[in-house]
Amino acid sequence: MLATLLGRLNWDQLPQDAITRGGAGSIVFGALGIVALITYLRRWKWLWKEWLTTQDPKKIGVMYIIVALVMLLRGAGDALLMRTQQAVASGSTAGPLDSYHFQQIFSAHGTIMIFFVAMGLMFGLINLVLPLQIGARDVAFPFLNATSFWLFFAGMALVNLSLVLGDFSAAGWLAYPPLSELKYSPTVGVDYWIWALQISGVGSLLSGINFLVTTLKMRAPGMTLMKMPMFAWSVLASMSLVAFAFPILTVTLTLLALDRTLGTHFFTAGMGGNAMMYVNLIWAWGHPEVYILVLPAFGIYSEVVATFARKKLFGYASMVWAIWAIVLLSFTVWLHHFFTMGAGADVNAFFGIMTGVIAIPTGVKIFNWLFTMHRGRIKFSTPMLWFMGFVVIFTIGGVAGVMMSVPAIDYQVHNSLFLVAHFHMMIVGGVVFGYFAGLTYWFPKIFGFRLNERLGRYAFWCWGVGFTMAFVPLYILGLMGATRRLDHYDASLGWQPLFIVAGLGVLILAAGIGFQILQLVVSIWQRDGNRDLTGDPWNGRTLEWSVPSPAPVYNFTSIPVVAERDQFWEDKQAGKKPVARYEDILLPKNTGAGIWIAGFAFLIGFGMIWHMYWLSVVALLGVVATIVVRASDDEPEYILTAKEVEKMDHALARRGSQYV
Amino acid sequence: MKKHIRIWSGILFGLAIAAVTGWYLSRHSVAVLQPAGQISAKERNLIAFCALLSITIVVPVFGLLGYFAWKYHEDNPRAKYSPELEGSAAAETIWWLIPTALMVVISVITWRSSYALDPFKPLSSSKRALHVQVVALDWKWLFIYPDQQVASVNQAAIPVGTPVDFQITSDAVMTSFWVPQLGGQMYAMPGMSTQLNLQAAKGGTYRGTAANISGKGFADMTFAVKAVPSKQFTKWISAAKQTPLPLTTSTYADLAHPSKEAKPSYYGSVDQGLYDTILMKYMMPMGNNSQTLGVGH
Numbered sequence: 001m002l003a004t005l006l007g008r009l010n011w012d013q014l015p016q017d018a019i020t021r022g023g024a025g026s027i028v029f030g031a032l033g034i035v036a037l038i039t040y041l042r043r044w045k046w047l048w049k050e051w052l053t054t055q056d057p058k059k060i061g062v063m064y065i066i067v068a069l070v071m072l073l074r075g076a077g078d079a080l081l082m083r084t085q086q087a088v089a090s091g092s093t094a095g096p097l098d099s100y101h102f103q104q105i106f107s108a109h110g111t112i113m114i115f116f117v118a119m120g121l122m123f124g125l126i127n128l129v130l131p132l133q134i135g136a137r138d139v140a141f142p143f144l145n146a147t148s149f150w151l152f153f154a155g156m157a158l159v160n161l162s163l164v165l166g167d168f169s170a171a172g173w174l175a176y177p178p179l180s181e182l183k184y185s186p187t188v189g190v191d192y193w194i195w196a197l198q199i200s201g202v203g204s205l206l207s208g209i210n211f212l213v214t215t216l217k218m219r220a221p222g223m224t225l226m227k228m229p230m231f232a233w234s235v236l237a238s239m240s241l242v243a244f245a246f247p248i249l250t251v252t253l254t255l256l257a258l259d260r261t262l263g264t265h266f267f268t269a270g271m272g273g274n275a276m277m278y279v280n281l282i283w284a285w286g287h288p289e290v291y292i293l294v295l296p297a298f299g300i301y302s303e304v305v306a307t308f309a310r311k312k313l314f315g316y317a318s319m320v321w322a323i324w325a326i327v328l329l330s331f332t333v334w335l336h337h338f339f340t341m342g343a344g345a346d347v348n349a350f351f352g353i354m355t356g357v358i359a360i361p362t363g364v365k366i367f368n369w370l371f372t373m374h375r376g377r378i379k380f381s382t383p384m385l386w387f388m389g390f391v392v393i394f395t396i397g398g399v400a401g402v403m404m405s406v407p408a409i410d411y412q413v414h415n416s417l418f419l420v421a422h423f424h425m426m427i428v429g430g431v432v433f434g435y436f437a438g439l440t441y442w443f444p445k446i447f448g449f450r451l452n453e454r455l456g457r458y459a460f461w462c463w464g465v466g467f468t469m470a471f472v473p474l475y476i477l478g479l480m481g482a483t484r485r486l487d488h489y490d491a492s493l494g495w496q497p498l499f500i501v502a503g504l505g506v507l508i509l510a511a512g513i514g515f516q517i518l519q520l521v522v523s524i525w526q527r528d529g530n531r532d533l534t535g536d537p538w539n540g541r542t543l544e545w546s547v548p549s550p551a552p553v554y555n556f557t558s559i560p561v562v563a564e565r566d567q568f569w570e571d572k573q574a575g576k577k578p579v580a581r582y583e584d585i586l587l588p589k590n591t592g593a594g595i596w597i598a599g600f601a602f603l604i605g606f607g608m609i610w611h612m613y614w615l616s617v618v619a620l621l622g623v624v625a626t627i628v629v630r631a632s633d634d635e636p637e638y639i640l641t642a643k644e645v646e647k648m649d650h651a652l653a654r655r656g657s658q659y660v
Numbered sequence: 661m662k663k664h665i666r667i668w669s670g671i672l673f674g675l676a677i678a679a680v681t682g683w684y685l686s687r688h689s690v691a692v693l694q695p696a697g698q699i700s701a702k703e704r705n706l707i708a709f710c711a712l713l714s715i716t717i718v719v720p721v722f723g724l725l726g727y728f729a730w731k732y733h734e735d736n737p738r739a740k741y742s743p744e745l746e747g748s749a750a751a752e753t754i755w756w757l758i759p760t761a762l763m764v765v766i767s768v769i770t771w772r773s774s775y776a777l778d779p780f781k782p783l784s785s786s787k788r789a790l791h792v793q794v795v796a797l798d799w800k801w802l803f804i805y806p807d808q809q810v811a812s813v814n815q816a817a818i819p820v821g822t823p824v825d826f827q828i829t830s831d832a833v834m835t836s837f838w839v840p841q842l843g844g845q846m847y848a849m850p851g852m853s854t855q856l857n858l859q860a861a862k863g864g865t866y867r868g869t870a871a872n873i874s875g876k877g878f879a880d881m882t883f884a885v886k887a888v889p890s891k892q893f894t895k896w897i898s899a900a901k902q903t904p905l906p907l908t909t910s911t912y913a914d915l916a917h918p919s920k921e922a923k924p925s926y927y928g929s930v931d932q933g934l935y936d937t938i939l940m941k942y943m944m945p946m947g948n949n950s951q952t953l954g955v956g957h
Contacts, residue, residue, distance in 0.1 A: 091673040099876050117849055140902050166809040172873050176848060179833040179875060244724050269850035276849070307731070312746035318756070340836060340855040341847045342780070349774035353767045363759035364752070366721060373728040373750065375742040381731070388729065395721050399714035406710060406770045411844020415836055415871040476681075479690035480839040483871045486879045493867075494688040 007611030024164040055588035061127030068120025078109035087503035091491025102487035103170035110173025116156045118293045121435040132544035133229050135220025135560045140213040141587040148207040149416045150598030155200025162192040169193035177267035177275045182260045195605030197255045208242025222562035229542040235301025237323045238292050245288035252281040283334040293332040297434025306368050308384040309376025315368040322361035329358045339407040348407040355405035382456035386437035391462045397425025418478025421471045444532035448550040455519035464510030467614040469505025473498040541569035550654040554585045582642040593630040691840035698859040728744035734944035753850040780855045783823035793935040796830035796848035799877030813909045815924035816882040826856040834859040836871035845871050853940030860887030877920040903928035
């Protein structure tokens, strides 16, 4: 009876050693602390009404970003532990972690950084900016959007729960079978990995479709595709990739879950299973995923460079073609993740060449950004600094990538720390720097005040220097024959000094994160000195800067009409002031249905992980019931009358003048 | 004056880092760049060539970035400012063409080297290739010499100047077989037999390692490849033959049991066709039920 009720769950699943207890404790007490604080401040009702049930993409975006930044702290903590282990565990000296624990930590680091930091920041920024940029009041499917966020949150919760109950996968961030099969990973770890990704992955797919439709159908009148801001283009491209790539992930995870739960043999060793199929499938999603993340970052750089160089973006049409070339090519390169699996020379050569070819459109984009700076008047605010750092790091990482696209070279660096250095340079230098640039750039639009510039610069330099120190030694270590994921190594190899340098680099990088936290705190503290009263703090070019900061819930009092690229800039040049027109606006009502769906999804996952199948079935019925109830709601929207809009608009304008 | 101090201290700092790095590297083995085999030497040359080629991209990008940032800084009002400039067909054509030209070069290299350095391709040599069958186990490497009828664990001897044809499989999870100083890696997978043809150009003991995560004992899954003159190789084989322990289905089962840090050891004889048996057991319709729990874990 108890076994049916609780499945594999029992007291032994609580953390047993000091480090895990520390991690579990920080999660439990962190969560309890937040609950206590909200209760003490009596903010539950406010939180529920203003935030948790909101359908406003700007607020949903803020929630994505908060979750992603908290997860960045967790992922960085994992990185610190890994670097400590490798700096210490040379020869007979034991590091703080045993091999199994070490392997769980790097698996968690990769999973969290990609799915819950990079994806979170990406969807967060798209939510904040995309509707504003294309002159829309909302996304195409507001309720779906909120549900996607909560599914993302449920996946995140599952990953972190693994620290408290049971363990996490030790099979690497992509969990190759047969290692990830039940025979070699009998605990709940891989199941946590599967269900966390499955649930958040469905959220990502829904978001992808949502933003795809939003960009295609909800642009302001006159904004033809070729008049869209470059960030909107990059979102369109990235979301197309989501729509095509994420179903592959869903299917792959489902098959692995069937292997582990029902005893099927899709990927097992023997019984007709084929692990090579998994490796192909996971990378058929995994490689496009890299471009899903980096394309929106490219879009951000395009906005940032044009704005801070105070000049039109160079080669707009080239940029658009380059983006779509990348989209197309990104589905033709997945095999370069396993040139060493024994495919013939012709197959390897084909995928090697396609991989190299992606460097062409990417190179074109770099040159176009550089020539946007040419004959500009460049203001080096922090978003621009992140761009400069990106060009340096991404170029180095990029040429390393082109080298690895030659299969005969890849044989010698595959699975080594050279590879680790390469992809961190692409994902941190390319993606994360871009999102930080975007966060700094659009922060005033959402919160109404700017971030502290000086602390932002300190943070940038710590990231730049720390990151370089942490990853350049890894290129050398890779060439010395150091493979990735080693929990210890032979002292005679002489690798320790380089691992120590890399560890110090991560400490400097951690100081950068410290400065970012400080920047946030100081900026909130001194917000009255940094108010953005004009709605246009950077002398911007695109529509989002034409509305007051913080942007009102309805975005635009009247939908703008677009005739040119950089419409807002052109209006300013022509001295055109917007005429205030007020109209009734239809807006989605708040609803908690998304939270319910995600909560049930969490329980489905939890039940599957712990073999409490009754719970999964009940929770699945819960999802269906919630959808039925929600679908039966005949009035999911409310009308903000023209009068109310006018009142709100005037209040915003007064607020602006009150600080002048 | 102050600017000069900054530039010079920057240069000195760079030189100091280069000097320390150079000193460090001179004292340690950089396996991939110090090849001891025919294949690894060619792979090293490819790396060097592509690294040099990449300078043609890195230098202009860094140069333009630095120059434009300095020249068009808002504090330099003398610089031209053309806010309406939005492209140039000629310029854009140039930077569609330059990377394309580079990629044509790299594509040719990719195509030719993929065939020339195909790991499955037998190496041309007047000498007959030595066959070595490699089985990745949890967490050690078994080397079977089918023609010599001996086997060894975590250590392999090969004759210098003779091509070696490694046949690779796994009787545990998937991992990767890598001896950086001799050549690139190849995956070892259960139920699959891959091939890696290598040849040592000079004598020495070379570090080999599992390159793909394979569970708890992954970091200890290293081995040594001893490249020795033919005579010594023959001696090594006869010494191994002296080992009383034979490699049979039952001694193999003992060996296959998961264990870490296995010391190099030998088997004086090997059951005929053991490698094929290991391989086939994953290919039989009802073989090796992977869902059986708790096998040594």
